[in-house]
Amino acid sequence: MKLRIAVEGLGACAGCEIAILDLHEELVSLLQDLEIDYAPILIDRKSLKENVDVLLLSGSVRNEHDAEEAVRLSEKAKITIALGSCASFGGIPGLANLYATRELLERVYLTTESTDNKEKILPSEEVPPIEKIIKPLKDWVKITYDLPGCPPQPKLIKEMFQMLLNGKPVTLSKKTVCDECDLKREEKKITRILRWGEGELESGRCLLEQGYFCAGPATRAGCEAKCLAVLMPCRGCMGPPENVTDQGAKMVSAIASVAAIDEKSGVDPEQLATMFKDVVGSLYRFTLPSSIISRRVSEGKKR
Amino acid sequence: MPETFEPYVVGFLCNWCGYAGADLAGTSRIQYPPNLRAIRLMCSGRVDPTFILTALKRGADGVLVVGCHPGDCHYINGNLRTERRIVFLKKMLSDLGLDYRRVRLEWISAGEGEKFATVVKEFVEEIRELGPNPIEGNANET
Numbered sequence: 194m195k196l197r198i199a200v201e202g203l204g205a206c207a208g209c210e211i212a213i214l215d216l217h218e219e220l221v222s223l224l225q226d227l228e229i230d231y232a233p234i235l236i237d238r239k240s241l242k243e244n245v246d247v248l249l250l251s252g253s254v255r256n257e258h259d260a261e262e263a264v265r266l267s268e269k270a271k272i273t274i275a276l277g278s279c280a281s282f283g284g285i286p287g288l289a290n291l292y293a294t295r296e297l298l299e300r301v302y303l304t305t306e307s308t309d310n311k312e313k314i315l316p317s318e319e320v321p322p323i324e325k326i327i328k329p330l331k332d333w334v335k336i337t338y339d340l341p342g343c344p345p346q347p348k349l350i351k352e353m354f355q356m357l358l359n360g361k362p363v364t365l366s367k368k369t370v371c372d373e374c375d376l377k378r379e380e381k382k383i384t385r386i387l388r389w390g391e392g393e394l395e396s397g398r399c400l401l402e403q404g405y406f407c408a409g410p411a412t413r414a415g416c417e418a419k420c421l422a423v424l425m426p427c428r429g430c431m432g433p434p435e436n437v438t439d440q441g442a443k444m445v446s447a448i449a450s451v452a453a454i455d456e457k458s459g460v461d462p463e464q465l466a467t468m469f470k471d472v473v474g475s476l477y478r479f480t481l482p483s484s485i486i487s488r489r490v491s492e493g494k495k496r
Numbered sequence: 497m498p499e500t501f502e503p504y505v506v507g508f509l510c511n512w513c514g515y516a517g518a519d520l521a522g523t524s525r526i527q528y529p530p531n532l533r534a535i536r537l538m539c540s541g542r543v544d545p546t547f548i549l550t551a552l553k554r555g556a557d558g559v560l561v562v563g564c565h566p567g568d569c570h571y572i573n574g575n576l577r578t579e580r581r582i583v584f585l586k587k588m589l590s591d592l593g594l595d596y597r598r599v600r601l602e603w604i605s606a607g608e609g610e611k612f613a614t615v616v617k618e619f620v621e622e623i624r625e626l627g628p629n630p631i632e633g634n635a636n637e638t
Contacts, residue, residue: 438546442544442546442549443545445581446544449577449578449581450580462579462580466583466586472584472587472591473591473592476588484549485549486549486552486594490592490594491630492626493630
């Protein structure tokens with residue numbers, strides 16, 4: 194008996210499905226035990242009629258169609274897996290929670306530099322209505338396991354299939370990216386905060402201790418710190434590590450602990466914070482919808 | 497009839513200075529508003545940003561963190577660690593649309609009962625001006 198799989202991408206970029214294909218030859222051997230029944234992005238099959246063993250859902254729920262699809266398909270699966278960071282935490286599309294729906298629609302359909310929409314038409318016909326905020330998939334359907342990553346590492350996808358084939362629960366690393374990272378830590382304190390591309394990168398040394406924003410201390414391991422191996426700071430796509438609910442809060446503590454603490458350096462913490470640009474976008478790049486304060490609020494409204 | 501707004505303020509007080517200061521305010525019978533719910537921790541350095549976010553999420557209108565004066569920390573520099581965290585946290589809260597004044601850090605020693613009462617009075621008044629915490633009310637609006 195082969196394990197029967199369905200794959201569906203909701204509001205996202207289809208990168209997670211491509212990550213499955215990135216298994217290359219290994220996929221061929223896996224397919225001896227797996228049968229992909231339905232995967233609109235990968236195979237030509239118009240609808241899913243029978244029940245399947247495992248449903249891999251990627252992407253976020255951006256409109257009513259996504260929500261309907263997620264519910265309809267998950268009812269046909271024994272196990273539903275949130276594949277990728279969008280499905281697990283809300284992902285990059287989740288940063289839209291920093292804007293009101295009206296602002297989003299106006300930006301996309303009216304004010305982007307490449308827009309040619311003189312009549313100022315906002316689509317209303319034959320387009321599913323937009324959901325007001327992005328929520329992680331587990332708020333919509335029952336998710337058995339998460340497999341985060343943007344996109345999930347093919348190695349982790351392979352391990353996931355093997356765990357499923359052996360009837361075992363899908364587990365993730367309990368460590369943080371720093372545990373897998375080879376760059377050297379020297380317990381140095383920072384007196385500046387840089388964005389990638391500013392200043393001069395020193396190879397071999399911890400990027401956070403050089404003043405670059407790196408989400409490694411607040412991010413789950415599993416990716417083998419591939420970005421760090423090429424001196425690209427961690428962006429946090431694997432989400433918060435075990436027993437941490439709020440990646441941004443954890444990261445605030447991590448930055449605070451490398452911030453110069455003695456009076457000698459003469460750096461005011463306020464000054465350091467001013468150097469930190471795009472705070473929410475950096476701290477919650479992939480996890481805003483599943484964090485404690487999951488969207489922008491506005492002061493001054495009466496409850 | 498409009499209801500009057502009574503701020504709900506959560507206070508994280510360190511065992512050695514903040515809480516002792518609050519104690520002194522109490523034993524000295526100094527009056528201060530009852531809006532503060534005090535939580536005693538061993539050190540202000542124990543205040544994880546998650547605590548503050550959770551308090552705000554669950555409806556606190558303001559969060560007051562009280563630690564020892566710099567140099568006086570029972571654990572050498574726990575208070576300075578929290579100072580740094582709160583600076584970044586405030587920036588994050590502003591970006592999320594909250595007024596950063598809803599979170600306040602104060603250094604109050606065990607001998608400063610008077611200062612404790614003044615700080616609570618000021619803070620409660622400031623929050624009263626700011627109005628209710630908008631997080632809950634905005635949950636399902638656009």
